[in-house]
Amino acid sequence: MPVKFLTADKLQIFIDRLLASSTVFSPSNQPGNVIRYTQANKPEDICIDYVNSDISPKELFFPQTEELFSFDQTDEGIDLRVQTGYKPKVIFGMRACDVKALLTLDPVFNSQWPDPHYAKNRNETIIICLACDKALSTCFCNTFGIDPVAPEGADLVLISYGSGYIIEECSYTGRELRELYQDLLTQEYVHLEKIKEEKRKQLSEQFVHHVSPSKAKETMDNNFELPYWDEISRKCLGCGICTYVCPTCHCFDIFDYAPEETTGSRCRCWDSCMYGDFTKMAGGHNPRPTKKERVRNRFMHKIKYHLDRYGIEGCVGCGRCIVKCPVNMDITSIITDLGEVK
Amino acid sequence: MNQSFNSLTEELRSVAQELLREGKVNMFIGFGQGTLTARTTPLFISKPDAAAALTWSPFCSNNLAGYLLDYRETNETIGVLVKGCDSRSIIRLLQDNQFPRSRLVVIGIPCAGLLDSEKVTLELGPQTEIGDVTDEDDNFLVSTTTGQHRFAKKDYLLPKCLECIDSNPVICDHFTGKKINIGEVNERFVEIKSLEALSPQERSRYWDGYFQNCLRCYACRNVCPACNCRECIFDQAGPDWVSKRNNLSENTAFQIIRALHVAGRCVDCGECDRVCPVNIPLRHLNQKVLKDIDELFDAPMPGTDLEQQPVLGHYCADDPDEFK
Numbered sequence: 153m154p155v156k157f158l159t160a161d162k163l164q165i166f167i168d169r170l171l172a173s174s175t176v177f178s179p180s181n182q183p184g185n186v187i188r189y190t191q192a193n194k195p196e197d198i199c200i201d202y203v204n205s206d207i208s209p210k211e212l213f214f215p216q217t218e219e220l221f222s223f224d225q226t227d228e229g230i231d232l233r234v235q236t237g238y239k240p241k242v243i244f245g246m247r248a249c250d251v252k253a254l255l256t257l258d259p260v261f262n263s264q265w266p267d268p269h270y271a272k273n274r275n276e277t278i279i280i281c282l283a284c285d286k287a288l289s290t291c292f293c294n295t296f297g298i299d300p301v302a303p304e305g306a307d308l309v310l311i312s313y314g315s316g317y318i319i320e321e322c323s324y325t326g327r328e329l330r331e332l333y334q335d336l337l338t339q340e341y342v343h344l345e346k347i348k349e350e351k352r353k354q355l356s357e358q359f360v361h362h363v364s365p366s367k368a369k370e371t372m373d374n375n376f377e378l379p380y381w382d383e384i385s386r387k388c389l390g391c392g393i394c395t396y397v398c399p400t401c402h403c404f405d406i407f408d409y410a411p412e413e414t415t416g417s418r419c420r421c422w423d424s425c426m427y428g429d430f431t432k433m434a435g436g437h438n439p440r441p442t443k444k445e446r447v448r449n450r451f452m453h454k455i456k457y458h459l460d461r462y463g464i465e466g467c468v469g470c471g472r473c474i475v476k477c478p479v480n481m482d483i484t485s486i487i488t489d490l491g492e493v494k
Numbered sequence: 495m496n497q498s499f500n501s502l503t504e505e506l507r508s509v510a511q512e513l514l515r516e517g518k519v520n521m522f523i524g525f526g527q528g529t530l531t532a533r534t535t536p537l538f539i540s541k542p543d544a545a546a547a548l549t550w551s552p553f554c555s556n557n558l559a560g561y562l563l564d565y566r567e568t569n570e571t572i573g574v575l576v577k578g579c580d581s582r583s584i585i586r587l588l589q590d591n592q593f594p595r596s597r598l599v600v601i602g603i604p605c606a607g608l609l610d611s612e613k614v615t616l617e618l619g620p621q622t623e624i625g626d627v628t629d630e631d632d633n634f635l636v637s638t639t640t641g642q643h644r645f646a647k648k649d650y651l652l653p654k655c656l657e658c659i660d661s662n663p664v665i666c667d668h669f670t671g672k673k674i675n676i677g678e679v680n681e682r683f684v685e686i687k688s689l690e691a692l693s694p695q696e697r698s699r700y701w702d703g704y705f706q707n708c709l710r711c712y713a714c715r716n717v718c719p720a721c722n723c724r725e726c727i728f729d730q731a732g733p734d735w736v737s738k739r740n741n742l743s744e745n746t747a748f749q750i751i752r753a754l755h756v757a758g759r760c761v762d763c764g765e766c767d768r769v770c771p772v773n774i775p776l777r778h779l780n781q782k783v784l785k786d787i788d789e790l791f792d793a794p795m796p797g798t799d800l801e802q803q804p805v806l807g808h809y810c811a812d813d814p815d816e817f818k
Contacts, residue, residue, distance in 0.1 A: 183703035184773030206772065207709070216709070216740040289530060289620030360621055386564070387536040391713035393771050409737055421738045424711070429729055443564075478717055478769035479556060480528040480535035 156330065157340040159316035166336055167195050167244070173332075174278075175241040177212055179205050189243065200245055203286050204470060208399035209243060209250050213273040214257065216396075218420045220269065220406070225414035240276040242329075248303035249293045249470040251279060253399030255305050259462040260402055269420075278325055281306040283351065287358035290471030292484055294356065295363050298468060301351045313347055320344075361484040365455050365465070367491030372456040380489065385447035387479040392424035394450065394473035394481070400458070400466055403430070425449050451486055500626040502603065502671045503550045509601060509668050510573065511545035519573035519599050523561050525554040531622050532611035536561065550575075550670075551627050552609040552634055555652065557763040559583035560719035562593045571597045577605035578660030582761035582797025583719040585665050589797075589804055590759070592722050602666025604674040607647050607655035609634060614650060618643060631677075654764035654777065656680045664798055683785045685778060701746070707772040708745040710738075714766035714776055715752060720759035727751070753779045758787065758806035761797040 158166060170176055171192060178198040180190045187205040189212055192198045224231045254274065261270035284300035293300055303309055307326035310317040319337060321327040330337070371378075395401040405423040410416025423430060426446055432438045440446050458466025467483065474482050510522045526537030526547050534553050538561075539545060557580040565572050576584060584600055587593050606629045618624075618638060625637040633644045648656070661676040663669070689697060712728065715721045727735050728748060736747050753760075753776075760780045767777035787793055791805045 182707055182772070184707070184775070186707060186772045188707065188772075207707075217738075289615075383538070386538040386561075389713065389716040389769075391716040391769075392709070392711035393713050393769075396709045396711045397771055405738065407738060409739055419739055421740065427712075427729070429731075474530070476771045478713055478765075480530070480533050482529040485529050 153341065153344055154339050155342055155344055156319040156321075156337040157313075157316055158310070158319055158333075158337055162336045163317065164195065166333055167198060169333065170242060170244065171195065175239045176244055177209070177241055178244040192244070198244060200282060203284070203288050204247060204249075204291065204472070206472070206476075207397060208253065208470065208472065209246055210253060210257070210399045210402075212241070212243060212277070213254065214261070214270055214402060214404075214422075216422045218269055219417045220420055222417040223410075223415070238272045238276060240278075242278045242280060244280045246279055246281045246303070246306070247284060247470075248281065248298050248300045248306075249291075249468040250399050251281060251303045251305040252293075252296070252298050252468045253470070254279075256400045256458065256462075256464050256466060256468065257402055259464065278308075278329060279306050280329075281309045283309055283311040283348075284355060285312055285351065287355050288471060288475070289358075289360045290474040291359060291469065292361040292363065292471060293469035294359050295361070295365060295469050295484075295487075296465050296467065299352070300355055301348045311347070311351075313342070318342070318344065318347070363484045363487045364491055365467075365487050368487040369456050369459065371490045371493045372452055375493070378490075378493065380493065381444045381448040384481070384486065384489075385443040388426070388443045388447050388481060389478060390426050390428060390443055390446065391478070392422075392426055393476045393478070395424040395426055396422060397472040397476050399468060399470055399472070400454075401425075425453070447481075451483065451490075454483065455487065455490075497606075497629045497671065497674070498626055499551045499628070503548065506550050506575070506601070506603065506670045507545045507548050509670055510539065510548055511542045513573050513599060513601075513668075514540065514545065515542040518571065520570040521565070522548075522573040522575075522601075523558045524548045524575040524601075525550065525556070525558075528553070530611075530615070531618055531620055532609065532614045532624060550603060551624070552605075552607060553611050553614075553624075555608045555611070555768060557583055557717070557719060557765045559587065559763075560717060560765075562587060562598065563719070563722050565597075566593060569597075571599065573599040573601055575601045575603060576663050576666065577603060577608075578658065578663050579605075579654065579761065579763045581663035581665050582660065582795065583763055585797040585800050586759050586761055586804070587719060587722070588665075588800060589807070590722070599668070600663070600666040601668045601670060602663030603670045604662050604672065605655075605658075606631075606661060606674055606676055607634075607651040607658065609645060609650050610652050614645060617645070652764065652768065654762065654767075657682045659795060660798070665800060683781060683788075686781050686785050689778060689782070702742060704772070704774040705745045705749060706742045708740075708749065708774060709772060710740055710745060710748060711771060713769045713771065714774075717765045717769045718756065718760075719763070720756040720761070721752070723755075749774070749776070749779065753783060756780065757783045758796055758804050760784065761795060 176192045177189050178192045179187050179202050180197050181199050182188050187202045188207040189209040219235050221234045261267040281303040307323045309320040321330045403423045404420050406420050408418050431440045454467040513519045522539050524537050525534040528535045532553050536556050558574050559580050623639045628635040633646050636643045657680050662673045737744050764777050787805050793805045
């Protein structure tokens with residue numbers, strides 16, 4: 153079948169023109185060899201030679217710190233100002249798991265009662281994906297039926313092939329964008345499905361974890377109390393790494409930042425259910441007083457609660473929490489262990 | 495010295511089993527097999543038979559001493575496995591009365607260095623299973639499902655291990671294996687000296703690059719045995735010493751306050767540096783403080799001697815400076 157093809161040397165021109173016409177965010181190499189999505193100002197800022205970013209692009213839609221509005225008390229009363237500095241943007245280089253994570257966040261922030269900040273980011277962002285060529289030993293997106301070479305939710309996908317990339321448009325927006333670059337593309341005749349199938353096969357050989365969350369969910373459905381949570385939570389440090397690198401974790405805290413008391417801003421900040429004070433109530437009561445309740449909550453949320461509430465899984469198998477956990481708390485072994493509970 | 499880690503593991507298992515069987519400890523904290531190549535995981539066992547799951551290898555990087563803080567308020571007697579560097583944390587915890595000596599059994603193990611699991615995995619491939627490891631002084635010989643691999647210590651050890659000053663625990667009740675001598679190590683504070691030589695602007699640029707990526711996940715604080723405040727100032731609802739807002743200014747304040755708070759209690763176990771998800775070289779921050787302690791107080795590394803008063807934890811009447 154005919155496909156649109158972009159040769160590797162034309163990719164450079166594609167990126168140059170993209171940078172000249174839009175606000176572009178992409179994976180970049182940060183101090184300490186950390187891959188994180190930042191605004192790209194020049195082509196060298198863009199890193200495409202990466203498997204999975206250290207920090208997920210969730211922060212481009214739901215930033216770690218977001219000013220909701222600012223306030224100022226004047227003689228006439230209180231003056232409220234809502235930040236309106238949104239700019240439409242293009243994300244270049246996302247992976248399938250991270251786009252799926254947005255589909256997981258959408259029902260939380262952008263359905264019946266849309267959150268204006270998230271909705272604005274979500275509705276005015278064009279997503280260009282890079283199909284995966286390599287899997288990390290911690291990748292397990294296959295568990296959740298994610299297709300790493302055909303990302304669901306992308307506008308445009310670049311699939312590496314031969315001396316360049318096959319360009320696949322997945323939305324009306326993607327098509328419009330592709331048409332802008334028509335002059336850079338050639339028409340090639342390839343068996344696209346076969347190419348994708350070959351890539352899937354290569355990737356599936358690299359996946360180390362093969363787990364079945366449905367059995368774990370069944371255990372969770374029937375057991376809230378399990379001695380397992382006491383055992384497994386002992387090693388947890390109660391830090392926020394897993395929740396902060398997770399592309400689907402979305403808990404936040406709202407507070408006023410007002411050093412001058414009458415002038416300041418109301419901010420929304422990431423929070424973590426792993427923190428001891430996360431569910432601490434005024435008066436001191438804490439329904440999740442120990443690590444056991446907190447660890448249980450996180451995994452129940454990933455495997456059960458999100459699915460029950462929204463009909464979509466709360467984990468996308470990006471494996472970041474496995475890579476980064478200082479004590480090797482591994483969600484795939486927890487899924488396996490719970491699946492074996494009789 | 496050609497010491498096999500499997501034979502040390504066997505010895506460790508029988509020590510732990512014995513302690514649990516005789517009721518000398520209620521809980522033993524050691525290492526178990528991890529879920530990834532070259533990774534181990536902290537293991538908590540309370541039944542003698544479970545000691546068979548214990549393991550010891552150059553991949554046992556966690557400092558387990560910090561877990562004692564989780565058992566401060568219990569009546570349990572805890573057995574904890576420590577390497578040389580970790581054992582300094584035990585001494586500092588005892589000096590600060592953070593854990594009663596009567597409920598603590600320290601199991602020491604000699605350590606010839608820890609291998610960087612990320613580097614080793616890159617070399618071995620992710621699906622390789624690791625069997626026995628042998629210490630060959632300059633290398634570790636690692637037996638795997640894909641054959642034997644030699645890892646030169648100078649290239650594959652964690653940076654802190656190249657400057658190790660305590661290859662044997664400085665405090666312990668049960669010693670596993672034989673004491674070792676790792677010979678010459680690298681000079682300490684080399685990187686600190688080069689950071690000190692930078693202009694303030696250059697130094698600021700160096701740290702800003704890292705601190706702007708700080709996620710404020712508090713893994714550095716939570717893994718740190720020296721961070722043993724019952725309520726951390728960064729968790730206090732008020733006053734708002736450091737705001738929850740993530741930005742360079744607040745992140746820098748957090749990191750600098752933490753480094754100064756653990757001054758005199760940090761024993762350079764390097765855990766903060768190892769766990770940081772955005773690779774901030776936190777050890778450089780703490781090592782600057784350690785270098786100052788070394789130069790200003792002429793005191794040994796904190797946690798080296800149980801009897802020696804902590805540098806910032808005591809005073810003497812004949813102090814050369816006025817107390818102001």
